Amino acid sequence: MNMNYFPDEVVEHVFDFITSHKDRNSVSLVCKSWYKIERYSRQRVFIGNCYSITPQRLIARFPGLKSLTLKGKPHFADFNLVPHDWGGFVYPWIKALAKSRIGLEELRLKRMVVSDDSLELLSKSFPNFKSLVLVSCEGFTTDGVAAIAANCRFLRELDLQENEVEDHRGHWLSCFPESCTSLVSLNFACLKGEINLASLERLVARSPNLKSLRLNRVVPLDTLQKLLMRAPQLVDLGIGSYVDDPSSEVFSKLKAVIQLCNSIRSLSGFLEVAPCCMSAIYPICENLTFLNLSYAPGLQGNDLTKLVQHCRKLQRLWILDCIGDKGLGVVASTCKELQELRVFPSDPFDAENAAVTEEGLVLISAGCPKLNSLLYFCHQMTNAALITVAKNCTNFIRFRLCILDPVKADPVTNQPLDEGFGAIVRSNKSLKRLSLSGLLTDQVFLYIGMYAKKLEMLSIAFAGDSNKGMLYVLNGCKKLRKLEIRDCPFGDVALLQDMGKYETMRSLWMSSCEVTLGACKTLAKKMPSLNVEIINESEKLESEQLEFSFDDRLLVDKMYLYRTLVGDRKDAPEYVWLL
Amino acid sequence: MAFEKDLNLDATELRLGLPGSSDESAKNQTPATLRSNNKRALPEESMSSNATASKNCDQETAPLPKAQVVGWPPIRSYRKNNLQPKKSEGEISGIYVKVSMDGAPYLRKIDLKVFKGYPELLKALEEMFKFKAGEYSEREGYNGSEFVPTYEDKDGDWMLVGDVPWEMFTNSCKKLKIMKGSEARGLGCV
Numbered sequence: 001m002n003m004n005y006f007p008d009e010v011v012e013h014v015f016d017f018i019t020s021h022k023d024r025n026s027v028s029l030v031c032k033s034w035y036k037i038e039r040y041s042r043q044r045v046f047i048g049n050c051y052s053i054t055p056q057r058l059i060a061r062f063p064g065l066k067s068l069t070l071k072g073k074p075h076f077a078d079f080n081l082v083p084h085d086w087g088g089f090v091y092p093w094i095k096a097l098a099k100s101r102i103g104l105e106e107l108r109l110k111r112m113v114v115s116d117d118s119l120e121l122l123s124k125s126f127p128n129f130k131s132l133v134l135v136s137c138e139g140f141t142t143d144g145v146a147a148i149a150a151n152c153r154f155l156r157e158l159d160l161q162e163n164e165v166e167d168h169r170g171h172w173l174s175c176f177p178e179s180c181t182s183l184v185s186l187n188f189a190c191l192k193g194e195i196n197l198a199s200l201e202r203l204v205a206r207s208p209n210l211k212s213l214r215l216n217r218v219v220p221l222d223t224l225q226k227l228l229m230r231a232p233q234l235v236d237l238g239i240g241s242y243v244d245d246p247s248s249e250v251f252s253k254l255k256a257v258i259q260l261c262n263s264i265r266s267l268s269g270f271l272e273v274a275p276c277c278m279s280a281i282y283p284i285c286e287n288l289t290f291l292n293l294s295y296a297p298g299l300q301g302n303d304l305t306k307l308v309q310h311c312r313k314l315q316r317l318w319i320l321d322c323i324g325d326k327g328l329g330v331v332a333s334t335c336k337e338l339q340e341l342r343v344f345p346s347d348p349f350d351a352e353n354a355a356v357t358e359e360g361l362v363l364i365s366a367g368c369p370k371l372n373s374l375l376y377f378c379h380q381m382t383n384a385a386l387i388t389v390a391k392n393c394t395n396f397i398r399f400r401l402c403i404l405d406p407v408k409a410d411p412v413t414n415q416p417l418d419e420g421f422g423a424i425v426r427s428n429k430s431l432k433r434l435s436l437s438g439l440l441t442d443q444v445f446l447y448i449g450m451y452a453k454k455l456e457m458l459s460i461a462f463a464g465d466s467n468k469g470m471l472y473v474l475n476g477c478k479k480l481r482k483l484e485i486r487d488c489p490f491g492d493v494a495l496l497q498d499m500g501k502y503e504t505m506r507s508l509w510m511s512s513c514e515v516t517l518g519a520c521k522t523l524a525k526k527m528p529s530l531n532v533e534i535i536n537e538s539e540k541l542e543s544e545q546l547e548f549s550f551d552d553r554l555l556v557d558k559m560y561l562y563r564t565l566v567g568d569r570k571d572a573p574e575y576v577w578l579l
Numbered sequence: 580m581a582f583e584k585d586l587n588l589d590a591t592e593l594r595l596g597l598p599g600s601s602d603e604s605a606k607n608q609t610p611a612t613l614r615s616n617n618k619r620a621l622p623e624e625s626m627s628s629n630a631t632a633s634k635n636c637d638q639e640t641a642p643l644p645k646a647q648v649v650g651w652p653p654i655r656s657y658r659k660n661n662l663q664p665k666k667s668e669g670e671i672s673g674i675y676v677k678v679s680m681d682g683a684p685y686l687r688k689i690d691l692k693v694f695k696g697y698p699e700l701l702k703a704l705e706e707m708f709k710f711k712a713g714e715y716s717e718r719e720g721y722n723g724s725e726f727v728p729t730y731e732d733k734d735g736d737w738m739l740v741g742d743v744p745w746e747m748f749t750n751s752c753k754k755l756k757i758m759k760g761s762e763a764r765g766l767g768c769v
Contacts, residue, residue, distance in 0.1 A: 079650035136655065162657040190657070245675040248688050272693075274673060295661060346662065348652050377652060404652050435653075461651070486650070 008033075012041045021046045040064055047071070048506050050088060050112065051531065052564045055096035066105045067131075068093075072112035074509050074560055075459075076484055078136060081511060081558065083537055084113075085573050091118045092571075098125035106131040106157075113137070119144030123151035130182075131157035138164040142191065146172035153177075156209075157185040167193030174199040183207040187214035189238050189269055197223045205230045214238025217271040225254040232260045236290075238269035246276050255280045268292035268318075275303040285310035289337075292318040294344045305330045315370075316340040321355035321377060328360035332367025340373035345404060348377075358385030365392035373398040381438055382410045386420025396428040400435035406462040406487075409439040416440050422447035425455075435459040445469040449476025457482040470494035474501050484509040492519035499527050507562035515559055518552025523561070524579035531568060532561045534577040674749055680708045680726070680757035691749045697741050704728060708757060715741045730755045 015038055018024055028038040044067040047053060058065070072088025090112045097104055104126040114137045122129065129152045142165060148158060149172055173195045176183075183203070188195075195218060204210060204227050211234060213227065219240035228234070244251045264284045273296050285291075288311050293299060299307075304319060305327040311317075314335040321343050323331070331338070341364060343356055358381045365371065365388065372395045381403055401421075409416060417438040425431060425448055432454055436444065440463035448455065449472035456479055464470070470490035473483065475498070482505065491514030502508060502523075517534065524532040535558035568578045673690035687707055694700045701712050713724025720739050721727045728740040732751045740748070740755070 076650065078655045079653050080656055081650045136657065162655060164657060243673065243690060243693065245673065245688050245690070248675075294658075297662075344654070344658065345652065348654055348659065348662070377654075402652055406648070406651055459653075461653070 051569050054566050055093045059100045069108040071110045088112045108133040110135045113139040116144035120147040123147045133159040135161040141166040142168045142172045146175040149175040159187040169193045181206045184209045185212035189214040191216045212236035215240035222250045228257045236266040241272040243274040266290040270296035282310045290316040294318040301327050318342040320346040322346045325360035329363040332363045338368040342375040345377040358382050365389040375400045377402045380411050383420035387423040390423035390427040394427045398433040403437040407439050418443040425451040433457040442469040445472040460485045462487045464488045467494035481506045487512040511558040517554040532579040678755040681759045696745050
């Protein structure tokens with residue numbers, strides 16, 4: 001039976017059940033009729049690279065847009081490899097949407113530059129605006145946050161995650177009008193400054209739908225106790241300051257109120273913490289599915305271990321490496337439902353105190369059969385350990401290993417870690433994201449190209465011997481979308497062998513590799529659907545610019561290329577060359 | 580590729596000279612190319628450049644301090660900026676003292692460790708008990724206020740808050756009391 005015999009409304013109704021971006025994109029490609037029905041009914045759009053399309057074209061295609069997700073800077077911007085004013089400005093998007101008749105309700109941004117003006121324009125242009133999520137963004141102050149609080153009458157969600165926000169002190173919270181009672185989620189943990197605690201209490205008191213509340217460091221324990229009294233229905237709690245005398249009356253009150261908060265499934269924060277107070281938390285540990293202690297200073301291995309022992313239902317754990325290998329052993333024997341583990345370094349530059357090693361990882365792999373996502377910072381790793389992990393765990397979707405010394409070999413055998421990572425990709429057929437570290441030769445890339453057939457994102461640093469390494473990956477990983485490489489001996493031959501490949505990918509980043517300006521120019525010329533950007537910040541360049549700026553043999557410091565439908569961007573700073 | 584490092588002071592060039600790296604010799608085979616701050620020619624034009632470079636390569640044996648590598652380890656700047664150095668045992672436990680105020684029905688407790696100095700402590704006390712302490716001066720104590728912050732020290736003596744250096748104060752303070760001005764006269768005024 002041919003779907004084209006159904007009236008549009010029926011087809012549209014069927015499409016309502018198709019929610020994933022990928023599926024909706026596929027549906028729109030079937031035929032003209034489906035393209036048309038799909039575009040008018042589409043409400044949520046995800047744009048992984050804000051420079052791949054213009055806001056005008058977005059608005060033209062999806063007039064019914066309600067929710068927009070935008071990502072700006074390349075991933076390595078997180079690690080200071082991209083200058084601050086490189087780009088990723090959200091203002092043009094908000095300006096264009098504001099001019100149009102789009103009834104925007106939700107905006108989710110990652111690694112974008114967000115000005116106070118943008119936030120103010122956003123807050124005044126969309127009467128039904130409900131949800132703002134900013135992750136790793138910068139460029140705004142608490143004044144911009146105040147505008148959102150003051151003007152978005154039906155605001156449900158204000159979620160600020162790990163943003164660099166200039167704090168103009170406290171009044172933003174008081175800008176939520178008394179009539180605002182719709183909040184479901186409020187996360188201001190990344191704000192550094194004071195807030196009006198009384199305003200916060202009143203806000204929580206008049207928000208009966210509040211399910212998620214993440215406080216910043218200045219909210220003290222006694223306020224926490226009062227907030228929990230008002231909002232025992234919370235599902236997700238981020239604690240600010242957690243310091244008090246365990247014998248105090250306030251602390252007793254807190255213990256009592258925590259017993260009432262039996263809906264809490266997710267716990268984070270502890271931005272300031274006294275270990276002696278942690279026992280009050282134990283009653284809610286039983287039900288926790290997500291625990292994030294990665295920002296909790298001063299909790300030693302013992303404190304962490306004691307806490308984790310109560311968390312039998314934990315599915316996701318983010319923790320500092322001071323938990324130690326033994327502590328990870330306790331996690332392995334307690335948290336049988338664990339799916340995601342992230343172990344962060346408490347002291348990234350301390351080479352001496354090996355808090356976690358390959359042992360902890362092996363214990364986890366043996367004890368947690370459902371493990372599918374890993375981020376593990378450690379001081380050393382062995383091939384034997386990785387091979388054991390690969391035997392124990394075959395469900396990895398994300399596997400990111402970061403050995404703090406970037407070119408460290410297997411300390412037992414002095415061999416590169418090729419075999420270990422090879423085992424991981426061979427046994428984890430669903431692997432979508434992989435980050436490598438340690439001493440690695442071209443061999444590891446041979447394995448990746450051969451086995452990592454579902455791989456979508458690969459991060460490489462200080463690895464490989466020759467162009468062959470990069471070519472194995474480009475030729476073998478058919479589903480590759482994002483490739484980011486730094487400090488590897490990959491050059492022009494690898495870059496230019498299959499230029500069409502980059503049209504199937506979102507982006508490629510190469511920094512401190514062996515790619516020349518000439519090769520980049522060639523690529524840019526042959527592939528008009530790609531933007532090839534060179535970032536040249538080196539001060540040394542200025543004096544030699546005259547001699548070398550047109551020399552095609554010049555090795556480029558940083559190259560970022562991405563597919564786009566709209567050609568060169570107009571907002572690049574001086575030191576970014578658009579080829 | 581290994582040759583650039585000795586002339587390039589950029590500490591991100593970690594491929595050369597790391598102790599224990601067994602693949603150094605393999606890496607020395609790749610031809611040199613031009614870096615923006617390196618005026619040497621390509622190997623096709625000059626074989627001698629390779630030789631000089633190898634020699635320089637041997638000189639570069641000192642390991643580069645890891646902290647200098649830009650963007651390594653790959654931790655979000657936000658997280659790096661929020662990491663706090665490990666605290667010693669003593670720093671973790673607080674210094675809790677009782678605080679009373681004349682006329683107030685019950686006492687409070689505060690942790691002196693969370694304050695960096697007197698101004699912060701006074702502000703906290705003022706907020707907690709809703710009073711104003713007035714201007715402090717060494718000569719006249721707290722001027723222009725009905726209430727005066729005092730404390731009992733290790734010797735059991737009642738002292739005016741602010742006279743001794745902060746560290747000394749936190750180490751010797753046993754309890755705090757916010758006295759009514761009339762009763763505080765005679766304290767700390769020499």
